[in-house]
Amino acid sequence: MSATPVTAGRLEIVSDVICPWCWIGKTHLDGALALLAEEGLTFEVGWLPYQLNPDMPEGGVDRRTYRAEKFGSLERSQELDSQVAEAGRVAGIGFRHDLMARTPNTVQAHRLIRLAGAAGVQHAVVERLFRAYFQEGKDIGDQAVLAAEGATAGMPQEALDAFTGSDAARAEVIAESQALAQAGVTGVPSFVLDRHLLFSGAMPAERMADAFRRAVEILRSRAA
Template identity: 75%
Template sequence: MDTAPATAGRLEIVSDAICPWCWIGKAQLDAALARLAEEGLVFDLGWLPFQLNPEMPAGGVDRRAYRTEKFGSWEKSLELDARVADAGRAAGLAFRHDLMARTPNTVEAHRLVKLAGPAQHAVVDRLFRAYFQEGQDIGDAATLATLGAEAGMAEEGLAAFGDSDAVREEVMAESLGLSQAGISGVPSFLLDRHFLFSGAMPADRMADGLRRAVAILRSRAA
């Protein structure tokens, strides 16, 4: 009888739904995981919340005004967007910055992901596509509920998300705890809560880093 291979550990990705490099990093991770699965290395995946803009108003802000103030000019913002778009194309992703009207607060998005259970990975992907490719407001609870359903999230999780307080404190505490633990950039990757690396590195480098991390942790446990 066929049995599923034992996992190589709990691989967790620290991420924010408005981080473009996190979407690129996920694409590279998916490619790396596909390669590693062919070698018999599979992981139990999870996503951890990180707020890049913890002081963002609950309703979000106009993206152009926010980015102009943050970077000193709209032209500088466009220059940075173009750089991200180029990196995205190399990873097979199409950024549509022209459709992105608002910069949202991401607490609600993190709540959705936390409540998604086994659909976490699919929900995260749907959020990235909704924001970066479709220009949807992922700070809006009704929009998020629709996206969760589209990604295959269970009714139980969606019902819990409808409770505006469900896992809110946990999300805030996790984000703060990760920041206090030294996480300052996303995406960051943890294997069995051991920090591995940060950044949207190419899939081959990511796969190599995961191979080496598994080997080290297994040797320590032997």
């Protein structure tokens, strides 16, 4: 018999939608949350914006060219993609790097995710954007593509209208991403419990669950 659920705090994930390790990390997170829920330990989950490439042009760039320049050669870029693909396979997800044509600016995607939070579908929208980019090769820097993915993930029309009809949440997303970088967040995914940075990285579900258990115990002992 499972224990009565107890909300242990707000767990926030600092992430960028073009980070493959963030998708792997989310997959492990979902597994960790399921393990902890069986013990009666649950969290309010949210996502915080981080821009790995804050100077990326608004329309994005050709992915092959960009990564060849960033990593020194296309061959090195492909080696790194292969490592990611293997880690994804172990986690039970499939990457289709052959379909990924562009590296986008992610401000628009973070706007969508932030607006999805108020609608209660943030976690679903994040998953949908990861799949759209890494499995389906969609340009998640394109506002129309993002709106369609948001609708698929269950965002209500009012939230979608705010996304497409204004710059709602843009300033907040940029400011929060900059603040997290200035606070010392240098890698994603990073996991924050009640504003305490716990760890960074896409560790397996069992280890992640153990880290959350220990963090809850420490924070509770401090509050006692």
